[in-house]
Amino acid sequence: MKIAETPKAPYFAVIFTIVAGKIDEEDAGMSDQMAKLAHEQEGFLGMEAASGDLGIIVSYWNSLEAIQKWRQNSEHQVAQKAGKSGVFAAFKIRICKVERDYGFGM
Amino acid sequence: MKIAETPKAPYFAVIFTIVAGKIDEEDAGMSDQMAKLAHEQEGFLGMEAASGDLGIIVSYWNSLEAIQKWRQNSEHQVAQKAGKSGVFAAFKIRICKVERDYGFGM
Numbered sequence: 001m002k003i004a005e006t007p008k009a010p011y012f013a014v015i016f017t018i019v020a021g022k023i024d025e026e027d028a029g030m031s032d033q034m035a036k037l038a039h040e041q042e043g044f045l046g047m048e049a050a051s052g053d054l055g056i057i058v059s060y061w062n063s064l065e066a067i068q069k070w071r072q073n074s075e076h077q078v079a080q081k082a083g084k085s086g087v088f089a090a091f092k093i094r095i096c097k098v099e100r101d102y103g104f105g106m
Numbered sequence: 107m108k109i110a111e112t113p114k115a116p117y118f119a120v121i122f123t124i125v126a127g128k129i130d131e132e133d134a135g136m137s138d139q140m141a142k143l144a145h146e147q148e149g150f151l152g153m154e155a156a157s158g159d160l161g162i163i164v165s166y167w168n169s170l171e172a173i174q175k176w177r178q179n180s181e182h183q184v185a186q187k188a189g190k191s192g193v194f195a196a197f198k199i200r201i202c203k204v205e206r207d208y209g210f211g212m
Binding site: 001002003004006009013015017019048049050051052053054055056058089090091092093094095096097098099100101102103104105 | 107108109110112115119121123125154155156157158159160161162164195196197198199200201202203204205206207208209210211
């Protein structure tokens with residue numbers, strides 16, 4: 001996975017932090033499903049993910065409207081499944097406006 | 107590590123994404139140093155981190171001024187060291203305003 005190639009700010013980010021319950025194939029499948037749906041969604045700019053004690057998935061978007069559509073298409077389904085299967089012990093979703101960015105070596 | 111206990115939005119986030127070069131003790135030491143400096147900084151709200159192919163460190167702050175002070179105190183030192191030692195092959199820092207959040211199970 002690489003650092004997401006995002007345009008000049010401002011743009012938007014969704015920070016999804018997860019404390020995993022029982023981690024299993026279904027968990028991996030759900031993350032894949034969310035990623036797949038994001039990539040298909042208009043306005044999607046990129047995604048970065050890492051996991052240890054916490055899982056962190058950051059997706060980038062060109063508008064709040066695009067985020068809203070993605071959520072309507074995917075999150076509801078994913079959250080429902082997660083609630084039923086007990087995959088996530090806890091999660092937090094933060095909707096952000098990226099005001100400035102800079103980097104090195106990309 | 108737990109999900110950061112942040113106040114009612116709006117507040118601010120710094121998303122720090124890293125592609126590691128050679129990972130060694132110095133790398134771990136620098137992350138510890140950045141975290142330590144953040145915790146000591148006025149306006150710091152919490153931090154979440156995970157690492158795989160990418161490392162992602164998200165810190166939360168009550169103002170842009172607090173972020174600016176943290177950067178002045180720590181990032182410059184850290185980046186200089188990183189540049190010299192080749193620890194980070196690439197990194198991106200995104201300064202964000204968290205406009206809305208919600209979660210489950212925290």
